[in-house]
Amino acid sequence: MPMTTEFCSALDTGRARSNNEDSVAIDEGTSLAVLADGMGGYNAGEVASQMATSFIVRELGRWLQEAGAQAGDADVRRAMDICVDNANRAIFNAANANPQYAGMGTTLVVAVFRESRVIVGHVGDSRAYRMRAGRLQQITRDHSLLQEQIDAGLITPEQAAFSANKNLVTRAVGVEDTVLLEMHPHDVMPGDLYLLCSDGLSDMLDDGAIGRLLAACGESLDEGCRTLIDAANAAGGRDNISVILVRVSGGSGASGRSWWPFRR
Template sequence: MNIEHFAQTDPGLIRGNNEDSVVVDDENQLVVLADGMGGYNAGEVASAMATSFVKTELGRWLLEGGSEASSRELKRAMEICIDNANRSIFNAANANAAYAGMGTTLVMGVFAGSRAMIGHVGDSRCYRLRGTTLQQLTRDHSLLQEQIDAGLISVEQAQFATHKNLVTRALGVEDTVLLEVNEFRVEDGDIYLFCSDGLSDMVTDEGLAAILQPEGTLEEKAGALVDAANDNGGRDNISVILAHARAKPMRRGLLSRMLG
């Protein structure tokens, strides 16, 4: 598969700074999005540390042949990388009073052939548009999701909940964190949307699908997603990474090339 990427981040209409961080590593088919939280500027520090660490450490592993590794080996490498990133953020938060309490959610993807390995911590999400069907591939690590799973609140009621942003997992908050990783088969034409809750809280799934489905470049689609979130209030930072899968053309044989 050929994977085309595009990333965009926007502060939104309310926040004075942008605590989101996005990284796209085309060479290694690696994308990372983090949504920071904490005191003044600390969220920015946590999210930037997370994306930079993953790009550097996991990118190096992939470059050295990790993209050819088994799914089990790739999953383990992602888990180890996030564990090390978490310890780095946690130690920085405890060593510097200005960074006390900082942390970040994260969603990441590694595309290897026909595989997409999707990992996340917290409520940053990954969706997949296949044909006309949009599917949320990640499940939020949040108090609200736990209440939905327990049947205490419906999905419809959750749209109006006041505690949407209470996550149950985040990098840097404790000395250990568990990355949830799942593998998906990539098909020709798939569009993967990685986003912070600044998008998913402001635009419905139906709205996301309506923007992703029509023809257009990834840049146009990302811009439309950010605009939609801002049109609906833009209450938080908005970050988007789009990954579009295209099947590689089959190599033609010498005879067929000679015959045109």
């Protein structure tokens, strides 16, 4: 039996912002999910994130539909790279053509699920996680000043939680005429649960808290999205919060529930 994917998404302005600069888009027909967290003055961040998600889900979704199962991973990665590059140029050109959009940009995380693997691409500090057998693992690495400081041994991850340098990203879509998309393939197993999120979630909740909330929410993806957003707001809600949950089921001999409850 082939593996299948189930998607759910949710957005929230949080408790400190009046508008939402996050954006999400899903194409269930091609098992494609895109999430972006915009930045820039006025409503420019909102414009950048919506341009990124709508462009990528439309163009990459169309390519995936036309290419079908015969496309290899290298083909998908190239298509993903081209679509993100084109979205980057569109946002960059719009920012330069409209003074009210000057300096706008967006982080990005995009995932394409295939039969036994997922290809994840990201720019900035929006993240992707995988929950397998009750254990949560971050499968992207932030493009941020804070992460560079951790990698250089200047601060510890514990100190990073209280750093004033949060939200200073070293890569973003639309701020320059080119952008480097980091991409990695990951094996997919029946019962896996994948989370894409903006830093409005990951800044409010550490990985341990996110894992516990997902494990406790049962099998409803809608409940999982709502639980995460409620918890981020309860912790302060200092930014917009966006989440996408993707559950993988089916496959030969799959129980479809390896992520809940905890397996030790």
